[in-house]
Amino acid sequence: MDHSAETSRHKCAACFRQFNKIEHLVDHMRTSFHSPHEPTCAVCKKHCRSLDSLREHLIGPLPKQECKNVFDMRGCKFCLAILDSSYSQRLHQERCQFSCVNSGLLARLANLGIRDGSTAIDGGRTRGSGPVALACKYVGGGDGSLDVCAKVCLIDESENVIFYSYVKPTIPVTNYRYETTGIRPEHVRDAMPLKQVQKKIQDILYNGGEKARVLVGHCVEDDLKRLQIGYPSIMIRDIANYPPLMKTSKLCNSLKYLAQVYLGFEIQNGVQDPYEECVGGMRLYKRMRSQVHRIEHHPMASDPQNKNNFAAWRESELERMSPEQMLEISRSDYYCWCMDLRI
Structure with a gap:
């Protein structure tokens, strides 16, 4: 059996961590609380826990080179968005940068x-x-x-x-x-x-x-x-x-x-x-x-409707799911401020 191919089947669809066994991936999904509300690389779609982590992924000491190359040409250094062209990037970044609070x-x-x-x-x-x-x-x-x-x-x-x-x-x-x-x-x-x-x-x-x-x-x-x-x-x-x-x-x-x-x-x-x-x-x-994330009717892991998403008694069912299916039922463990606009 090709071990690398088997491991790639157990790759988290959000943070891209790889696991030797499917049960390890399931355990990871139980505790990671991946969701659409996490900062996400616009190039490779990797989920990061914080904007600082995303910044390191794009322009840190050891960035992902493919993402860095795109970001260097079309990325905003403030909001970390990727624009359609270098021209769009320049216009966007001028608007994205606030004027100095002390001047005026x-x-x-x-x-x-x-x-x-x-x-x-x-x-x-x-x-x-x-x-x-x-x-x-x-x-x-x-x-x-x-x-x-x-x-x-x-x-x-x-x-x-x-x-x-x-x-x-x-x-x-x-x-x-x-x-x-x-x-x-x-x-x-x-x-x-x-x-x-x-x-x-x-x-x-x-x-x-x-x-x-x-x-x-x-x-x-x-x-x-x-x-x-x-x-x-x-x-x-x-x-x-x-x-x-x-x-x-x-x-x-x-x-x-x-x-x-x-x-x-x-x-x-x-x-x-x-x-x-x-x-x-x-x-x-x-x-x-102002961030735009996918709308979920029950977005929090603590919502009663989500309490059984990764329940231990569902182990066999979870192990039959693909990484993408597990990500689909995963929910955030913090309240995203984008939801303030939906109240």
């Missing part, structure tokens, strides 16, 4: 005086159905390592400021971290108290008592904890913990890295402002949300 966007805040005073900006957009992005800046308390919220920003999906304010620290500040926060004692001396900030943010998130809004941010769950605000996890879109945006090691990437590599602009250089972090987070969320 932060000027809105400077014009309103928020960066130099303690007056809060209230955009008057407490109500709305679209997502909002949240970011905070922290000064140091205790021995200087304890994070204390001193500035907060919320924006809508059009990058308009909904709420922006300095926050009066709840404990004495021992390190203003001025080099990165730009915050001085006079900024927070008469700033808005935390309880008032909490109420304002909750009014925005819960939409004035109407349907709650999707909340976007990088490590936004940590921001909520420090603001002492509870929010349903089902409504949170945390850039740091979204599998396609994580490292191949499954650790989180920095927002600075993600904005530079997948959006094409620089943030968090020198003094950092929560507005630019909100913009970076919102743009990443919208890019992930």
Whole structure:
């Protein structure tokens, strides 16, 4: 028997891993959660767990050469799409790259005086159905390592400021971290108290008592904890913990890295402002949300309708399936943000 031919029959139809025995392929499919929502090479159709993995496949130190050759001619270095021609690639990449957040966007805040005073900006957009992005800046308390919220920003999906304010620290500040926060004692001396900030943010998130809004941010769950605000996890879109945006090691990437590599602009250089972090987070969320994937009525592995797809008692039936048939019944283990547009 041709061993290589036999092994090729047990090749995963998604990630292309090969197995000596069909039962090993079945075990792999039980735990891999391959789905149309995974980042996929537009050339060879290989599924990758993250965009970083896909980037390594296309342009890493040891890429798949055939895919690299195509990508070098027609690939977008930001969204990793493959275009029809090199001309289309150039036009697409110009649109795909966002302009630098520091050139013009932060000027809105400077014009309103928020960066130099303690007056809060209230955009008057407490109500709305679209997502909002949240970011905070922290000064140091205790021995200087304890994070204390001193500035907060919320924006809508059009990058308009909904709420922006300095926050009066709840404990004495021992390190203003001025080099990165730009915050001085006079900024927070008469700033808005935390309880008032909490109420304002909750009014925005819960939409004035109407349907709650999707909340976007990088490590936004940590921001909520420090603001002492509870929010349903089902409504949170945390850039740091979204599998396609994580490292191949499954650790989180920095927002600075993600904005530079997948959006094409620089943030968090020198003094950092929560507005630019909100913009970076919102743009990443919208890019992930806009992906077009195959529509599935029950897309999650955890959906009751899928609980028996790879059940142990189906072993003999699964072993008779082709790799493509097994991929067809495989489902994602994370909620893809493309589904937000179908709600």
